[in-house]
Amino acid sequence: MIQAVVFDLDGILIDSEPVWEEVRRAYVLRHGGQWQPDSQSRLMGMSTSEWATYLSQELGVGKDPAEVADEVIAEMRERYEVDLPLMPGAVETVYRIGDGYRRGLASSSPRSLIDRVLETAQLTQAFEVTMSTEEVERGKPDPDVYLTIADRLRLAPKDCIAVEDSSNGLRSAAAAGMAVVAIPHPTYPPQSDALALADLTLNDLSELTMERISSVPDRD
Structure with missing residues (x-):
């Protein structure tokens, strides 16, 4: 029961998925990486350490995963403060x-x-x-x-x-x-x-x- x-x-x-995609896609491109067609579907459900490592190592951001996580989360927090979807x-x-x-x-x-x-x-x-x-x-x-x-x-x-x-x-x-x-x-x-x-x-x-x-x- x-x-x-x-x-x-x-x-x-x-x-929030459209917001996550927009923020992470822009972050990857801004830092010299390349967003892949299946990136968003792969990212959905990943923990913070997992997706930060994916952006850093597989998408070519080239920053430490901990730094990637901190910067992306800060951008998400700012977006939520303006408009919680x-x-x-x-x-x-x-x-x-x-x-x-x-x-x-x-x-x-x-x-x-x-x-x-x-x-x-x-x-x-x-x-x-x-x-x-x-x-x-x-x-x-x-x-x-x-x-x-x-x-x-x-x-x-x-x-x-x-x-x-x-x-x-x-x-x-x-x-x-x-x-x-x-x-x-x-x-x-x-x-x-x-x-x-x-x-x-x-x-x-x-x-x-x-x-x-x-x-x-x-x-x-």
């Missing part, structure tokens, strides 16, 4: 789901951005547990962040359901043994094999109701 809903942040609660109904959905389920958040964003988003959106108190993939050994698609969330909620993964949009996010939640709800981003849709891992696919957050969640079959 599902007892907790674990939300992804980027692409689920905030429409909340998904329609995000705040209302989180609070509505809280009427029937415990709530967690598992994000590939760094902790500083997670805290900024939740504070700005007045969602800080809505989640029992929030985790960044920079706080676990491996980022998505590995299951570490979802396994840690379940452990901190003192629940078995099968008693949790994850809400994800990206290929790596869907793979991560499924690998952890959680039930999975997919809400694909129209601009950055997940790969078909990753989408096939979802137990339920919705068009947007308005369709994420307690009734739909309770209809998802047990992972037993």
Whole structure:
């Protein structure tokens, strides 16, 4: 029986993937690197250290990954201060789901951005547990962040359901043994094999109701 809903942040609660792509693409080109056609899809779900290393070593930025991370995150923070791109109904959905389920958040964003988003959106108190993939050994698609969330909620993964949009996010939640709800981003849709891992696919957050969640079959 599902007892907790674990939300992804980027692409689920905030429409940040276009912002991440714009900021990182411009950063790579500005520092003499070359953006590749599959760069954005590869980056989605990576932890901070993973994507900073990718920009530094594979895309040719040529700076230390720690410096790359600090500079890109600073640009993202500035963008969020000007305009936080909340998904329609995000705040209302989180609070509505809280009427029937415990709530967690598992994000590939760094902790500083997670805290900024939740504070700005007045969602800080809505989640029992929030985790960044920079706080676990491996980022998505590995299951570490979802396994840690379940452990901190003192629940078995099968008693949790994850809400994800990206290929790596869907793979991560499924690998952890959680039930999975997919809400694909129209601009950055997940790969078909990753989408096939979802137990339920919705068009947007308005369709994420307690009734739909309770209809998802047990992972037993």
